[in-house]
Amino acid sequence: MNIQFSIAQRTGLMFSHDQDLPQNMDTWIELQLQAASPALGIATKGAKISEWPQDLQPGLTQRAFLWRRYRYLKMQQRQKINGQERPAARQANNSENLMRERDEHKFVQRNVYGGDQVKLRLTSFWANHFTIGNTFDTAQMIGHAIDEGILAKLNGTFADLLYGITTHPGMLTYLDNVWSAGERSEQAKSCRKKLNCQAGLNDNLGRELLELHTVSIAAGYTEDDIKEAAKVLAGWGIDFEAGVPEIRKRTGNNDHWNAYKKRWTEPGKKYILGKTINAGRGGLRELTDFLASHHSTITHISTKLCRHFVSDNPTRDQIEAVKTVWLQSGGDLKSIHTKVLQLAVDAPKAKFLWPMTWLFQVVRLSGATYFKGWENIEDYDDKLMSSKRVFEELGQSFWSSRQPNGYSDDKADWMSVEMLERRIRIAGTIYENANTQVSVAQIMDRIGATLKTRALVASVGASTKDQFVALMCSPELMGLDYA
């Protein structure tokens, strides 16, 4: 593969079939890290690429309003009142509740059409690191967390990213923190006087904040540290169904992000890994800042970044190089990213590509229209499946219900008969149904395919569809080894 495509495969999503190639790849990554990130897509099949309309990407308050109304009408449907049980009314209610589908579709479209391919790869890394699984009530918030909690913060510090995503209502809901109250909080005290009232700690987010998001088990923390972290977190977050007046009353905030319910918080200082954390609203920032700069966090995430971009088994030197930049820059993400991506470019071979990354690259290289326009999201298309369905088939979606450790960076976890079968089939449907713009020969010339890839493509015979499948499922385009 030539230098442009080799770098784009490892650090981005490949150049689209009709895009001019950069002249200077030495400065390309740096420019990419500063690229603007409009949510690009197409309104209908064949339309020009343009930015997603604002009204299809609302803020948290509007999302909560839509969700509340959806749930209210669903309740009426169950109780058979106001005609909500009629098929037309049910259909109308479902049609107004497409936030989750739209968010995933927008994510997919921007990965196919976006000019900020390196930032999008980094966004996927961090969206996976800070996994928010779909637990039904989180589905309306995942897209918002990815856009506003991650993509918008890629060029800040890790400490800011960590605090922002920890206080995002998606995370606080996914890991049960919105219901957690300090044992000595006013809420718990008054609750104990009532019958059948439950209020107390839930350590789910405290545990994963330490284990997955920051220091990892290698730091040697104890159950007491987890409990203390849960105490710091108690009171953070408010039920997504809460409307603005309720949020104001209970937290003083205007929306769900960064919402702190004083009545639910644990008074007093807390002690985590030897660090004293003060009571009050500022305590969480003290904790996340402490964790963000902890040497175990730096080792854990530097290793993880290398595993994602550089190699399944990164060398000590590679990990140390990232750690050094992390320490020198004070956790500046742009500096850290630049280093990791440079290591990826310099690595002896490409990494095996995640299913989603591979699919975006296939679509971009071939100029296919494999995803519907945003105006057609509800329309049946006998050739194109919804984004939701496509990624279910591939076994990877940020909107799926999954565990908080997210998707693996290890090739072994993606190697199976069925996983490869899906890639073969999807490559086939893209060629047959998605109006590819360039021929197999043109793609191979443009990317500078190796002789081995050309030989593999030639070996499958005269069918141009088979040639397309062979190219896209070749070791070169999947990030695998040749025979």
Place this chain on the structure above:
Amino acid sequence: MHKLNTSRRRLLKAGAASLFLTGVPISGFTKAKQQGTISVIILEGGLDGLAAVPPIGDPDLMRMRQAINPESLLPVNDFFGLHPSLQYYAQLMARGHACAVHATAFPYAKRSHFEGQNMIEGGGLSPFSEKTGWLGRALDLAGASGQSLSLDMPLILRGHGVNDNFYPASIRGSRRPNTDLLNAIALGHSLDVAQLFRKVAFKNEANMQVPRDPASLAQYAGRAMSQTNGPVASVIRVGGFDSHANQTEEKDTDAGKLARQLKVLDDVINGYCDGLGDSWDDAIILTLTEFGRTVSINGTRGTDHGYASVGLLAGGALSGSGVATEWPGLSKKNQFENRDLMATIDYRSVCAACLERSLGLDHDLIASQVFHQPDLPRFFGHLFN
């Protein structure tokens, strides 16, 4: 395992067996080995064993768990009940085809999902020490094949090249890829990947009609295992057992998140039984979970990560029925680290017994080659004869 204070221990004769696992291994059988099938249901998230098989005879249960203890338990004996979602399982137990092993765990007590899941699938001595799984290694020793009902190949089955996975595709406008194309692509790839592409070519067209819910997949797996030359092992994952919040509904402790997941489990066991048909007589099904949950409930009508849980076994190959346990007691002083159910049985011994029965391997071989623990106690006699 952790030493118990015998004076505090409440010994139970419950169902088939009561035993003390830190003790002497039970002597082996010498008759010719019978063989059968082994199916593993992985319950992701950490099953609350005290909710699935509540020890109603333990006076501390209601004291610590009144708000979430299920109301309409299915009877097992004076000491244990079954969660009302486990209707089918209870029927199997009544027929002598099911046995729950309680207060059991893998030797891992640090309460991380991901380390724990790696331990129960890898079967190694510490988290992330294994690149293959205990079932994969056992199948490799036995020269038999297994199948996972999932899109990926789970760690537990890795380690034996003939193992396979199955998960029905549903891609609009796509047909099965042709064999010549697959073989040509395989030729380009390194050996391990090439082998997978070749297997794609062997997939049976009829497979496509299977629905994807766990119970249908279990039925499919059961049918596949009942065929001559079919796989002898299968693996299914069921998620959603991480019941930190609202484990039950507020006004109905028989209902809620955990009740729904246990119903899925019950349906999976039912599906296996339907699919296996006559092969049920030599079948074993067992559940695995990374840990149990805290004895006390937390502040959000749920339970946090704990230590010991329960393993649910079913199948015609079992001869013991009921609950096999060395009950440690629930009082604070009997808990593990003052919070969790103590483990008195090493669940690897249970897995080893199931491997011995289904694959015909010697216990000592399983202990040393599969679990790398040559002195692993033998549990066989409590489940089979």
